[in-house]
Amino acid sequence: MDDSTPTTRVDVVIVGAGPIGLCFANALSRQGVSSMLIDRQPRSAMAEPASDGREIALTRASQQILDQLDVWSRVGPAERARMRAAKVFDGQSLFAMQIAPQASLEEPLGCLVPNQVIRRAAHAALQNTSTGAGAVLWRDQQQIARFQANDGEVDIVLASGERIQTSLLVAADSRFSTTRRAMGIPAHIHQHGQQMLVCRMHHDQPHDQTAWEWFGYGQTLALLPVDTHCSSLVLTLSPAAMEQQLALSDEAFDADITRRFGGRLGAMRRIAEPHRYPLVSVYAERFIGHRQALIGDAAVGMHPVTAHGFNLGLQGLSRLAELIGEARTAGQDIASPTLLRRYQREQRLATAPLFAATLAIVGLYTDDRTPAKWLRKAVLRAGEAAWPAKRLIASHLTRSIG
Ligand SMILES: Cc1cc2nc3c(=O)[nH]c(=O)nc-3n(C[C@H](O)[C@H](O)[C@H](O)COP(=O)(O)OP(=O)(O)OC[C@H]3O[C@@H](n4cnc5c(N)ncnc54)[C@H](O)[C@@H]3O)c2cc1C
Secondary structure (H helix, E strand, O other): OOOOOOOEEEEEEEOOOOHHHHHHHHHHOOOOOOEEEEEEOOOHHHHOOOOOEEEOOOOOHHHHHHHHOOOHHHOOOOOOOOEEEEEEEEOOOOOOEOOOOOOOOOOOEEEEEEHHHHHHHHHHHOOOOOOOOOOEEEEOOEEEEEEEEEEEEEEEEOOOHHHHHHHHEEEOOOOOOHHHHHHOOOOOOOEEEEEEEEEEEEOOOOOOOOEEEEEEEEEEEEEEEEEOOEEEEEEOOOHHHHHHHHEEEEEHHHHHHHOOOOOOOEEEEEEOEEEEEEEEEEEOOOOEEOEEEEEEHOOOEEOHOOOOOHHHHOOOOHHHHHHHHHHHOOOOOOOOHHHHHHHHHHHHHHHHHHHHHHHHHHHOOOOOOOOHHHHHHHHHHHHOHHEEEEEHHHHHHHOOOO
């Protein structure tokens, strides 16, 4: 690299200022560690993100982490939807497994917050961090052109030509991470061959703050409670069926969704633009490299059906930020192989079982062959009878940190 170009020095460089990158910069700043956030998007789009239709189910542990980062206080009470219970249906059966431990509206099973609200709050929480030991620098509408990891630092050149030196390069640039690829880290990528549509619906009957997951034949449906007569629809279909669904007129779309839910919530009406996502799960073979680490979806891109992607990402970034803070306090290298290996070990232990279980659930519930149909009925009935199994699912949602 050309030595005559002026160089910016920063402790950690984070590629991707999505919710995970933003919260990681925040957690580092609190440890007195400086960082630079690089994102393709303009800063205005990060400050006031557009709706992407996602309603994020947050565990109690995630709410605590967001609270420590001063993000939770920026999510207004009206933007938090409390989930009191969850029901899982199979096919046309009226039988449902119910997941509702001692949950109540005061002690709910989980809390749903629109993704753009989390992103806006995570951006706002960084507002007073432009100077000082834990300063956060920004490079928006920008990306990395090339980098080289050396013994004591990583040399980075941005597309603008700016040169940066850092102790640690972190990829937080989505499950399709180009930085992960440039680091030479392979990933297991599962193309599920389906697409997911999300949008808010109004319904005549109240939902009693209960989430519905419905494994019908040829489709998977979910309804996430937002307001008494409003839920977020999650519909999974093949790409061809999705094309037909999106080509429907407003009236035909509403009638079709009402029919798919068997009229159980009365007439349903779309009240927001639908968003469509290809279903791809990703698990990186390694979460670290020499002076390099992956966080968020760049490390583990979960299938949304079990609603854990952001929750696991939050746990991971706090784990890594804490290790970095401890090393900084002890006057040690903040990107030593020992530190990074510990992050990798702990984060893989926390994510691998859920990732595998989610793939198994997706496989079981999207297979419409007769043996799979019998098996899932048996699983649901076993789940309904087996209180320890249900408690396990519920306790994951309601678990606190510490
Ligand atoms: C329909 C749906 C529902 C979901 N529901 C839940 C849920 O209920 N609970 C839950 O925990 N999780 C849920 N998730 C998962 C959650 O949304 C993700 O885990 C989370 O958004 C990951 O955040 P991230 O910051 O890692 O990545 P992203 O949100 O993908 O952000 C990546 C950022 O990197 C930037 N970027 C990309 N490439 C580059 C580049 N080359 N250079 C610079 N910048 C770049 C992008 O502009 C973006 O700002 C859901 C996901 C979907 C699709």
